[in-house]
Amino acid sequence: METKTLLYENIAADIAQQISQKTLRMGDKLPSLREICERYRVSQTTALQAYYQLEAKSLVESRPRSGYFVCGQASRTLPLPTVSAPGPAGGNAAHELISRVYGDMGRGGAVPLSMGVPALELLPVAKLNKGLVQASRTLPGSGLEYEQVQGNENLRRQLARFYGTSGQALTSNDIVVASGCMEALSLSLMAVTRRGDTLAVESPVYFGILQLAQSLGLNVVELPTHPQTGVEIDALKKVLTSGKIHACLLVSNFNNPLGSCMPDTHKQEVVRLIQHYGIPLIEDDIYGEVYFGSRRPRSCRSFDDSGLVMWCSSVSKTLAPGYRIGWVAPGRFKAQVLRLKLYHTITGATITQQVIAQFLETGRYAHHLRGMRQVLHANSLRYAGAIGDYFPEGTRVSRPGGGFMLWVELDPGVDTAVLYDLAMRQQISIAPGSMFSLQNQFTNCLRLSYGMPWNTTIGDSLKRLGRLIAAL
Amino acid sequence: METKTLLYENIAADIAQQISQKTLRMGDKLPSLREICERYRVSQTTALQAYYQLEAKSLVESRPRSGYFVCGQASRTLPLPTVSAPGPAGGNAAHELISRVYGDMGRGGAVPLSMGVPALELLPVAKLNKGLVQASRTLPGSGLEYEQVQGNENLRRQLARFYGTSGQALTSNDIVVASGCMEALSLSLMAVTRRGDTLAVESPVYFGILQLAQSLGLNVVELPTHPQTGVEIDALKKVLTSGKIHACLLVSNFNNPLGSCMPDTHKQEVVRLIQHYGIPLIEDDIYGEVYFGSRRPRSCRSFDDSGLVMWCSSVSKTLAPGYRIGWVAPGRFKAQVLRLKLYHTITGATITQQVIAQFLETGRYAHHLRGMRQVLHANSLRYAGAIGDYFPEGTRVSRPGGGFMLWVELDPGVDTAVLYDLAMRQQISIAPGSMFSLQNQFTNCLRLSYGMPWNTTIGDSLKRLGRLIAAL
Numbered sequence: 001m002e003t004k005t006l007l008y009e010n011i012a013a014d015i016a017q018q019i020s021q022k023t024l025r026m027g028d029k030l031p032s033l034r035e036i037c038e039r040y041r042v043s044q045t046t047a048l049q050a051y052y053q054l055e056a057k058s059l060v061e062s063r064p065r066s067g068y069f070v071c072g073q074a075s076r077t078l079p080l081p082t083v084s085a086p087g088p089a090g091g092n093a094a095h096e097l098i099s100r101v102y103g104d105m106g107r108g109g110a111v112p113l114s115m116g117v118p119a120l121e122l123l124p125v126a127k128l129n130k131g132l133v134q135a136s137r138t139l140p141g142s143g144l145e146y147e148q149v150q151g152n153e154n155l156r157r158q159l160a161r162f163y164g165t166s167g168q169a170l171t172s173n174d175i176v177v178a179s180g181c182m183e184a185l186s187l188s189l190m191a192v193t194r195r196g197d198t199l200a201v202e203s204p205v206y207f208g209i210l211q212l213a214q215s216l217g218l219n220v221v222e223l224p225t226h227p228q229t230g231v232e233i234d235a236l237k238k239v240l241t242s243g244k245i246h247a248c249l250l251v252s253n254f255n256n257p258l259g260s261c262m263p264d265t266h267k268q269e270v271v272r273l274i275q276h277y278g279i280p281l282i283e284d285d286i287y288g289e290v291y292f293g294s295r296r297p298r299s300c301r302s303f304d305d306s307g308l309v310m311w312c313s314s315v316s317k318t319l320a321p322g323y324r325i326g327w328v329a330p331g332r333f334k335a336q337v338l339r340l341k342l343y344h345t346i347t348g349a350t351i352t353q354q355v356i357a358q359f360l361e362t363g364r365y366a367h368h369l370r371g372m373r374q375v376l377h378a379n380s381l382r383y384a385g386a387i388g389d390y391f392p393e394g395t396r397v398s399r400p401g402g403g404f405m406l407w408v409e410l411d412p413g414v415d416t417a418v419l420y421d422l423a424m425r426q427q428i429s430i431a432p433g434s435m436f437s438l439q440n441q442f443t444n445c446l447r448l449s450y451g452m453p454w455n456t457t458i459g460d461s462l463k464r465l466g467r468l469i470a471a472l
Numbered sequence: 473m474e475t476k477t478l479l480y481e482n483i484a485a486d487i488a489q490q491i492s493q494k495t496l497r498m499g500d501k502l503p504s505l506r507e508i509c510e511r512y513r514v515s516q517t518t519a520l521q522a523y524y525q526l527e528a529k530s531l532v533e534s535r536p537r538s539g540y541f542v543c544g545q546a547s548r549t550l551p552l553p554t555v556s557a558p559g560p561a562g563g564n565a566a567h568e569l570i571s572r573v574y575g576d577m578g579r580g581g582a583v584p585l586s587m588g589v590p591a592l593e594l595l596p597v598a599k600l601n602k603g604l605v606q607a608s609r610t611l612p613g614s615g616l617e618y619e620q621v622q623g624n625e626n627l628r629r630q631l632a633r634f635y636g637t638s639g640q641a642l643t644s645n646d647i648v649v650a651s652g653c654m655e656a657l658s659l660s661l662m663a664v665t666r667r668g669d670t671l672a673v674e675s676p677v678y679f680g681i682l683q684l685a686q687s688l689g690l691n692v693v694e695l696p697t698h699p700q701t702g703v704e705i706d707a708l709k710k711v712l713t714s715g716k717i718h719a720c721l722l723v724s725n726f727n728n729p730l731g732s733c734m735p736d737t738h739k740q741e742v743v744r745l746i747q748h749y750g751i752p753l754i755e756d757d758i759y760g761e762v763y764f765g766s767r768r769p770r771s772c773r774s775f776d777d778s779g780l781v782m783w784c785s786s787v788s789k790t791l792a793p794g795y796r797i798g799w800v801a802p803g804r805f806k807a808q809v810l811r812l813k814l815y816h817t818i819t820g821a822t823i824t825q826q827v828i829a830q831f832l833e834t835g836r837y838a839h840h841l842r843g844m845r846q847v848l849h850a851n852s853l854r855y856a857g858a859i860g861d862y863f864p865e866g867t868r869v870s871r872p873g874g875g876f877m878l879w880v881e882l883d884p885g886v887d888t889a890v891l892y893d894l895a896m897r898q899q900i901s902i903a904p905g906s907m908f909s910l911q912n913q914f915t916n917c918l919r920l921s922y923g924m925p926w927n928t929t930i931g932d933s934l935k936r937l938g939r940l941i942a943a944l
Binding site for chain 2: 117120123125128129132133136141142143144145146147179180182183186195208211212215319320321322323324339340342343344345346347348349350351352
């Protein structure tokens with residue numbers, strides 16, 4: 001296995017060098033797979049792996065029935081977005097704008113760059129359908145009976161097996177299955193806060209978190225957040241020291257919309273701080289599996305031994321949004337979470353839990369994720385490259401190491417709520433930045449999803465978006 | 473069709489007369505289906521219908537491979553339970569007892585007379601499994617994509633078609649799909665109440681409602697309730713007049729555990745009262761389809777034109793508990809309910825919604841319900857008969873016109889929490905009465921489910937239960 005890895009990496013490195021030295025130029029056809037096999041005396045699989053790696057780095061592209069070609073490279077690398085500087089607590093969620101953006105979505109066939117889920121083409125539809133039939137045969141009562149309140153036992157065991165390897169100790173008994181990550185967050189928040197309490201979050205932050213917190217009557221303190229390393233530790237320390245915070249909710253890995261991923265040292269420091277102040281941390285790790293580096297980033301929970309971290313995730317962003325399978329490892333708050341789940345929804349659908357359990361058990365999930373990461377990594381470079389090519393001077397863009405969102409910061413004079421309307425007239429749907437704060441921040445920012453496989457329509461949409469921005 | 477109906481009814485009436493005149497006696501074998509066909513010159517279907525009707529009335533019973541026999545009739549008819557007389561608001565849910573009863577359930581193969589769902593044998597497992605495969609083929613994205621927040625459009629349309637006929641006007645747009653009736657109740661309560669508000673409910677009342685209300689920080693006023701006609705109107709009027717009630721939650725039809733069903737005049741009066749005081753009524757109509765009379769009882773909502781009634785129901789008690797399909801028609805509170813659903817769970821599983829939509833669309837649900845009602849009606853008479861035969865003097869029992877629960881009131885000296893432990897040692901699980909109140913009422917009552925098809929084990933369990941009670 002190791003020799004093979006080196007082989008295909010050597011091949012990829014050779015070709016990458018030829019591209020950087022301009023021996024191979026944009027549009028040049030690359031050697032066929034057969035030629036690579038002969039030249040390097042390797043198997044077709046190895047040759048293919050080399051090209052996959054080059055593709056993931058956006059250096060080459062495959063054209064159906066024609067082979068591999070050298071890609072156009074981005075003409076320039078844009079600077080990162082600035083670190084956010086939110087004010088003190090207060091403000092209101094941009095309900096109207098959010099409803100407009102998601103009410104419009106899919107309508108009239110607009111290119112959904114605003115969407116929060118990966119495209120269906122990236123999901124293993126046929127395999128999950130087979131799993132559905134199998135689950136209806138395996139389950140006693142074919143899934144018509146109530147599942148345990150805590151969730152399908154096999155699912156919890158498989159989750160513990162799968163996630164217990166990323167540096168954290170996890171048993172099936174630690175996990176409570178929920179109806180997507182959103183119910184996991186909702187149960188966690190209800191378990192540890194009361195109306196009038198104050199919650200600390202990143203800024204920008206997923207608008208659903210803001211809406212949920214406000215509907216529970218919580219005050220929200222938005223914290224300055226770095227586009228690569230996440231929440232600013234000093235700022236977090238300061239609010240915790242103030243004694244006015246009752247809980248934190250952080251998206252530790254590949255935060256939506258910013259794409260930031262807290263380094264291990266930051267995670268350790270966050271855990272040390274919440275332990276010191278005895279404040280629960282709800283960790284939203286929904287994007288953790290969509291990493292582009294060599295290994296999965298760790299969770300804050302993996303550094304915690306106090307039970308104060310409530311670790312939430314789901315398969316909604318990677319496998320089956322409509323199955324509504326998420327979970328929380330609620331630490332010392334498990335009894336409260338279980339009670340709330342029982343009282344509010346009893347339990348989730350039985351059969352979809354079983355399908356996901358089987359998908360994990362057979363190793364299909366790990367396999368699926370490997371392919372999905374490759375595509376999304378290539379997409380991220382591709383989309384960012386197009387933004388570099390087409391967006392005007394002064395544009396800043398995130399460089400996420402995972403997830404499927406780009407955060408774009410434009411000239412302060414550009415109002416992305418206005419841009420939204422102009423873009424929709426051209427059938428392009430974007431997510432304006434002000435949706436991601438209660439404080440009317442980020443009015444010159446937007447979130448773009450690269451969850452759709454690249455094609456000319458997308459390239460063209462980004463080009464037109466760039467023109468619209470320039471005109472503003 | 474009409475001639476046929478009369479035919480089988482005539483046959484059934486003939487035999488019923490022979491039984492009442494003692495021409496046919498307990499244990500006698502009835503004519504075979506072929507004999508009936510020849511004697512009355514009817515089809516086998518008609519003969520079978522006649523026997524089904526007699527079976528539903530508990531006059532005859534079929535024995536596998538032996539034919540039909542005259543049943544034993546209950547030796548006496550027991551009086552109804554007394555009308556409850558709860559005190560003012562206060563008290564706590566019997567959490568510990570509830571956890572014990574439901575934690576024990578199914579363990580060690582106890583006969584689950586405490587269970588809150590019909591037995592799997594009563595559910596159309598194979599048909600729903602076929603529906604699952606069909607749904608995965610029909611749905612765009614095979615159900616992997618998010619469903620609308622309001623719920624599957626076809627499901628809402630089919631629900632409107634199905635329920636729009638029971639005297640109420642209902643469109644697909646009036647309905648919000650929820651994860652079972654429990655989420656429907658939870659969303660409704662969250663939409664119209666705040667922590668510290670007061671909720672009026674029946675007494676006894678399903679413990680899940682008490683737990684939900686308490687977890688939302690609501691005070692609960694339990695109202696005197698008649699075992700046949702439901703909440704006492706005068707008592708409701710009195711608390712509404714006091715001005716201290718912020719919402720009502722009533723189980724209008726075949727209340728769990730009491731089996732009461734409000735007459736139309738009471739429903740009209742309840743609606744008039746809540747309209748007069750401007751108080752929302754959350755109507756839990758989860759058992760409405762399980763009626764034993766000639767037609768479905770109406771909902772309170774069908775008498776309302778103000779939008780104050782939030783009508784909740786589900787298919788969890790009749791079709792597929794594990795599918796988690798419920799709904800609410802939230803009237804004037806629809807926007808709030810939709811927002812809360814979006815914030816807390818986004819939406820439910822996509823595919824199970826589609827399966828139920830198809831099941832309704834093809835008329836399979838109506839067909840299934842007809843058969844299920846027959847069985848449950850027969851069960852209710854059978855179980856009540858056995859209680860009459862085996863339980864000691866002083867026992868009172870409800871005579872529900874639907875649902876699948878019997879409410880049994882014993883001598884005031886009997887503590888059913890003690891009985892629970894004794895019965896569990898004999899592998900019989902019952903639901904003690906004090907679970908159904910916050911006020912430590914009903915300590916001499918118990919709820920028995922007749923959701924399981926009758927067999928000798930059940931007969932024997934009821935006999936042993938009777939002996940245990942007598943010994944106490």
